[in-house]
Amino acid sequence: MTEASTIAVGAEAGAPTGGQADEGRSLASDAWRQLKRNPIFWVSVTLIVLFIVMAAVPQLFTNVDPNAAVLKQARERPNANAWFGRDIQGYDIYARTIYGARASILVGVLTTLVTVVIGVTMGVLAGYYGGWLDSLVSRITDMFFAIPLLLGGILFMSTFPNDENSRYLVVVGKVVLVMAVFGWPSIARLMRSSVLQVKPNDYVQAARALGASPWRIIRSHVMPNALAPVIVVSTINLGVFITVEATLSFLGIGLTPPAVSWGVAISDALVALRTTPHILLFPSLFLSLAVLAFIMLGDAVRDAFDPKSR
């Protein structure tokens, strides 16, 4: 109600000068208007904000030290003292899950950002300009495609292993680096094919005929029309990156204790899967929720940027 009246007031105020109410009328503001009405967007944003706060200040959620092992109470079921129970080392699972968000979110978000920036840039260059630039980018992506993400991660992390004294950010940075190196080619390819699809459209030709510069054509005609698949795939990738980080940690070469992450927790839990499944349940649940939240966000954003879905 308040929202509607604010808009009405804004429109009235703008009316005399003519068309000022339209000022904010751009793709972004339309998309935002659309997003505001989408409950899925709010659910995913709430979850993501929660996870990000969790990653930034875990102390808000728990005052238990995640590295305090109470061996006597190992494998305890969830109870009033330890809400999620304790794992085989006697660590408080709730505290470790909360603290584990930092590594997982950091790795997932950073890797996605880096892959999207590099992948989109390369994809646009290859798709829009074509020619030798296209051949070069395509061959480079081919080379990286020959090596699966996980294998690449294993190779890199075992060649440059962490030692006990490695700083937290260095460890995370290494994981991000290797996943970004092997992750950007798929985004670049996707962007390239998407740009190739958009480029022959008459509106791109029309923009050229009406004197738009190449940079403007890319920015306001090619990108907004070609970005949708990248948004969807990169939010799915975000989940993949979190799980690859978990796998690398599981293999003992990703994040290593004392660093805490959902991947480390999941790998620890597998030993006792049959007798005490709750150890696996909570970190997996958080991992799934985080991945789900990002995928839902990606979906909502993609819909919002497509005017035909309105």
Next chain:
Amino acid sequence: MTTTETTSRRRAKTATGSEYHPQDGLLLEVEDLHVEFHTADGIAKAINGVDFSLNQGETLAILGESGSGKSVTAQAIMGILDMPPAVIPKGQIRYCGQDLLTMPAEQRRKTRGPEISMVFQDALSSLNPVFPVGWQIAEMFRIHRGMNRSDSLERAVKLMQRVQIPAAKERVKAYPHQFSGGMRQRIMIAMAIALDPAVLIADEPTTALDVTVQAQIMALLQELQEERQMGLILITHDLGVVADVADKIAVMYAGRIVERADVYDLYRQPAHPYTKGLLESIPRLDQKGQQLAAIGGLPPNLMHIPQGCAFNPRCKFAQDVCREDRPTLQLVAPGRESACHFAEEVLNG
């Protein structure tokens, strides 16, 4: 330079700092233009020496079937051919005396929009689907005139009103898919004339529209052209579309102009067998039950254009000379040119 329109045009141009001034009303000259497409299968010769000129306030129709090179000509003038694969080995395109082909790319880009502008065939795909139409029209003013958002949108509304879009003020925020085909084409025209260009190229502007809307769009184009004294190049395969609007007609076949004439002369008495065939192939309402006349055969493969006259394999009048000697464009009557060895016979029926 005496009419009020021309003065207002000149004033408008000086206000925006145009460095192009037509000499004696001559806007555009195309001279011996050649365009080839270098593909993996060989070289396709799309345009093989095209000459024409365009004056202020004049409408030139370029007529031809698919693959005759009419759209490539338009794209070459606009400079929106993809090079490669396209190559322009020869020719000049002069705008107000300056050769567009040798002009630095950035300078040439700045002629698109304010000097030479274009309306595309399919308005459905010529508008960016993710932006409101008003935003897209306003973009012209923002890029080329550096206007701010609200001023440019105001201008966009005015333009939409000018091209007769009902409720323009409300619809300025609507997206392209919310308009009908005819309305979209009007918006496209609004964008094309936004910066008051001296030359407007319309590449089959009505092909994607139904017949009643076609007439409205043509009437609008003609009206705008007269109002602004633009030089209009109308590219079409539809003889009916150009009849009322055009001053001159150039008929293209296999990348060459085969006949050039004033519109009434050409309709009354074609001077080239191809034009004759085209005119005969128009279905007529008053002759029911007869077989439709068609030109036999197919347009030539541009990789292997027939020797001699390119039209000879399909021509009723073809003789040995047509298979060996390519006829050049010759004056056959005052103001009429035809590239046919037997032009006079054709002209005299």
